[in-house]
Amino acid sequence: MIFLLSALAVTASGYALLRATRLTVRPAVDAPLSWLVGAAWLGWASFVARGLLGIPSGPVTAGAVLLLPFAGWAASHRLRTRSASPETAGEGPPPPPRWIPRPAWLFVPMTAWTVLVAAAVVLHGLGTPIHTDDSYRVRAYAPVLAATGDWSDPARAVVAMAGPVPTYLPALAWTLGAEVDPIHVSATVILTFLALLALLVCLGSARGVPEAGWGGAFALTSMPLFAYHATSTYADGWLACYLAAAFAFLVAHGRGGSPGDAARTLLLLLGAAMVKREGELVALPVAAALLAQVAWREPAGKGKWLRLAPILGAWAALFLARLVAFGSGNSVPFLLAAGQKMAGGAPAAAAAAAPSAGGLGPGVLFLQALFTEGNLGLLWWVFVPSVLLLVPRIRGERQGLSLAALAVLLAQAAASAIWLYPEFTLNHTTVHRSLLPVSAAAAVWLAALLAPPAPPAAAARGSGKRPPRRRGG
Amino acid sequence: MLLAAAPLERARELPIPVLESQLASSVASRRVADGIALPVQGETGLVIPLPGVEALEIQYRSTGTLQITWTTTTVDHAPAPFETPWHHERVPPGRGRLVFDLRTTPHWRADRLPYFLLEGSGEFTVTGVRVRLATGDPATDTRSFDEAIRWSPIRLDHATVNRLGPPVWTASRGVLLLLVLGIAFLVGAVGGALAWLGFRKRWRPAPFLAVAGVACALAADGVFLVRAWPMLAFPPRLAAEDRLANDFALGPELGELTALARRSLRPGDRVGVQAKEPDWFAWETICFHLAPRPCVKVVPGATTYEGLSGVKHLTPGELDAVVYLHAGVPLLPGFGPAESLGPEAFVARRR
Numbered sequence A: 001m002i003f004l005l006s007a008l009a010v011t012a013s014g015y016a017l018l019r020a021t022r023l024t025v026r027p028a029v030d031a032p033l034s035w036l037v038g039a040a041w042l043g044w045a046s047f048v049a050r051g052l053l054g055i056p057s058g059p060v061t062a063g064a065v066l067l068l069p070f071a072g073w074a075a076s077h078r079l080r081t082r083s084a085s086p087e088t089a090g091e092g093p094p095p096p097p098r099w100i101p102r103p104a105w106l107f108v109p110m111t112a113w114t115v116l117v118a119a120a121v122v123l124h125g126l127g128t129p130i131h132t133d134d135s136y137r138v139r140a141y142a143p144v145l146a147a148t149g150d151w152s153d154p155a156r157a158v159v160a161m162a163g164p165v166p167t168y169l170p171a172l173a174w175t176l177g178a179e180v181d182p183i184h185v186s187a188t189v190i191l192t193f194l195a196l197l198a199l200l201v202c203l204g205s206a207r208g209v210p211e212a213g214w215g216g217a218f219a220l221t222s223m224p225l226f227a228y229h230a231t232s233t234y235a236d237g238w239l240a241c242y243l244a245a246a247f248a249f250l251v252a253h254g255r256g257g258s259p260g261d262a263a264r265t266l267l268l269l270l271g272a273a274m275v276k277r278e279g280e281l282v283a284l285p286v287a288a289a290l291l292a293q294v295a296w297r298e299p300a301g302k303g304k305w306l307r308l309a310p311i312l313g314a315w316a317a318l319f320l321a322r323l324v325a326f327g328s329g330n331s332v333p334f335l336l337a338a339g340q341k342m343a344g345g346a347p348a349a350a351a352a353a354a355p356s357a358g359g360l361g362p363g364v365l366f367l368q369a370l371f372t373e374g375n376l377g378l379l380w381w382v383f384v385p386s387v388l389l390l391v392p393r394i395r396g397e398r399q400g401l402s403l404a405a406l407a408v409l410l411a412q413a414a415a416s417a418i419w420l421y422p423e424f425t426l427n428h429t430t431v432h433r434s435l436l437p438v439s440a441a442a443a444v445w446l447a448a449l450l451a452p453p454a455p456p457a458a459a460a461r462g463s464g465k466r467p468p469r470r471r472g473g
Numbered sequence B: 001m002l003l004a005a006a007p008l009e010r011a012r013e014l015p016i017p018v019l020e021s022q023l024a025s026s027v028a029s030r031r032v033a034d035g036i037a038l039p040v041q042g043e044t045g046l047v048i049p050l051p052g053v054e055a056l057e058i059q060y061r062s063t064g065t066l067q068i069t070w071t072t073t074t075v076d077h078a079p080a081p082f083e084t085p086w087h088h089e090r091v092p093p094g095r096g097r098l099v100f101d102l103r104t105t106p107h108w109r110a111d112r113l114p115y116f117l118l119e120g121s122g123e124f125t126v127t128g129v130r131v132r133l134a135t136g137d138p139a140t141d142t143r144s145f146d147e148a149i150r151w152s153p154i155r156l157d158h159a160t161v162n163r164l165g166p167p168v169w170t171a172s173r174g175v176l177l178l179l180v181l182g183i184a185f186l187v188g189a190v191g192g193a194l195a196w197l198g199f200r201k202r203w204r205p206a207p208f209l210a211v212a213g214v215a216c217a218l219a220a221d222g223v224f225l226v227r228a229w230p231m232l233a234f235p236p237r238l239a240a241e242d243r244l245a246n247d248f249a250l251g252p253e254l255g256e257l258t259a260l261a262r263r264s265l266r267p268g269d270r271v272g273v274q275a276k277e278p279d280w281f282a283w284e285t286i287c288f289h290l291a292p293r294p295c296v297k298v299v300p301g302a303t304t305y306e307g308l309s310g311v312k313h314l315t316p317g318e319l320d321a322v323v324y325l326h327a328g329v330p331l332l333p334g335f336g337p338a339e340s341l342g343p344e345a346f347v348a349r350r351r
Helices: A002-020 A027-052 A059-083 A104-127 A133-139 A141-147 A153-162 A164-175 A183-206 A210-221 A224-229 A235-256 A259-273 A279-297 A309-331 A333-342 A362-371 A379-389 A391-396 A400-420 A422-426 A436-450 B016-022 B138-150 B177-200 B205-231 B240-247 B252-264 B282-290
Strands: B012-014 B030-032 B035-047 B053-062 B066-073 B088-091 B094-101 B113-133 B168-170 B271-275 B295-297 B305-307 B321-325 B335-342 B345-350
Touching: A002 A027, A002 A059, A002 A164, A002 A183, A027 A059, A027 A164, A027 A183, A027 A235, A027 A259, A027 A309, A059 A164, A104 A183, A104 A210, A104 A224, A104 B205, A133 A141, A133 A153, A133 B282, A141 A153, A141 A164, A153 A164, A153 A309, A164 A183, A164 A235, A183 A210, A183 A235, A210 A224, A210 A235, A210 A436, A210 B205, A224 A235, A224 A436, A224 B205, A235 A259, A235 A279, A235 A400, A235 A436, A259 A279, A259 A309, A279 A400, A279 A436, A309 A333, A333 A400, A362 A379, A362 A400, A362 A422, A362 B177, A379 A391, A379 A436, A379 B177, A379 B205, A391 A400, A400 A422, A400 A436, A436 B205, B012 B016, B016 B035, B016 B113, B053 B138, B066 B252, B088 B094, B088 B113, B094 B113, B113 B252, B113 B335, B138 B168, B168 B177, B177 B205, B240 B252, B252 B282, B252 B321, B252 B335, B252 B345, B271 B282, B282 B295, B282 B321, B321 B335
Parallel strands: B271 B295, B271 B321
Antiparallel strands: B012 B113, B030 B035, B035 B113, B053 B094, B053 B113, B066 B088, B066 B113, B295 B305, B321 B345, B335 B345
């Protein structure tokens, strides 16, 4: 019961934050978005309080963290009443929502599969005791340490590996008095997975393109390893959820140039940056693409940067807190490893990086992981020809920068798998997992590309009209 | 999935006296009125030297919760029961029937011998065995093997979180399912778009990419659903102890003992774990699921014991309880069993 109440509190806190920053969309979109944003806020505020300001974790800190967004909402409401500005600033009138994707013969099986996977994730995830070594030592252990207020050197090392969101979100119920039941860790990952699916479906429908939303949800649930990770406590699925949610808004921003979508993207990327140690590395190139998109797409004026400045400030505070809490070595381990590698001191044993007994090197195994291993389903088979055949559409919908961000993410995964840590590719331990975030983001991007065009905001309200045809496919 | 539920077709009975004369086990078996009884304390290995078997059905009676692992072996090789894919199943106490498809085990050939590993505490009595032999016709056996691998169940193991294992289309020729579906997608999408261009003089690849992608993805999803179904744990259980006792797939006895320890230990107890070395995460499993109680791994002879990730440290004198699981060494002095699943699986308290 305390867990359910704490989940509701996180969602309410996230909603208050969205209202305070005027980033609400529509109630159906706001509900899942509030969970994602609330979790990011809880992770950020708890970690910055502990790591940077030295405020111990506990029920008082957790309560204050959950209530702060409400204070912000009240203050923002007061200011807005005075200035009489619109509720969702910087955005034109939204297009009419459309809830049923077309054609039915294609989307009925897709929807059925999505619902089936979501149900299986809930049932299996809540029925399976945590059983993996990494969860015991890091992923599911960090929340226990947070709940008990342990901030010793070894405890900090565990939190550094897990990241603030996977540490503080599952710990909330325990901090507020619930009995420590490890299934709460799984439950928070499951809720994040369901929130992502709901967000995609509702955002697509709210923007008049339910095909993009259901298509994205179907593409995600057709990646077997991603669905499985949603039932585990591993943070790769968590990172993938935040990144995919951020891409939904990044794509929308590319199309419409709405300042609100830019801020939502950056907020969700901040959430991604707080998952695992590599979260920041994964989120950064996407944030760079977003900022380039903001500079390119939105009309000139300092207002467009003002909205993003607090989130960028939060990102800087997060990095500072990391440095103070963990030291430079644990804050940017992958950059250090890359530096060592370039300097000639390989982080991995040279012998371990030799081709496997079957003669396949890490490069071939990486390609197999993308295309034939089956962990990611058919995604990359569809993605590659779609990019090649739909170049005019990518240009027309201004998705070049989001595609570039995907390319950088894929290059990061390839560099890690082939060059930096080839031994983990040869023994199949991390290569498939490390592809989950970029694959989830690619699934959302691809679904948006293959869906019919979004109706313009000023289009006629009759939602039964056929969408206009697009050039190039 | 269907094989596990349905009676084994085309199987013939293996009489118990015949089985008794052939059976080779790591512990002494004994003949009882209705079958062959095997004591299980920790691990009991079992070879049925009957080549040519592709599937078996065993009727059994068990006095404890056990785990059975099945694979195949040869006379001149030590069995490797945990080799990927690791096929294992929980054996609840009481009577039951188990069906084993040996074709999906690693390196299966018709001339290999069925091997079983029983783990836990109790007695496992084989009351009946039916076997299905390979036909001996290469074409039929190859078809049968390909079909078995195509639909082989995914089972939860320690590395599932890293990789689910590639779905296979034709195992005998090494063709992967995703290669077949990927090529089918390319033919459908590009062929459809080109045909549309030819007939309608319009270049519209997006609908063909989408429809071909969805169709092929659904085919892959269907195969995944069939293969993953046996792995899924339904329904959810509210109490952590119930989940551990019933759904801890990687070691049913370990799950049951952890549940017992969770139930019987007080919140403030400081716990040590004695488990077999090396073992797959036995002490980590127990310590993690007992958190936030301070919990450490007991290392014989050490003056200080360390917990998960080196966060907790306790001396032998600070321990209130010990959880013991087939450790192979004596229980720490000063402790005595308080609640037990068996003589080598128990929770001990300071005397």
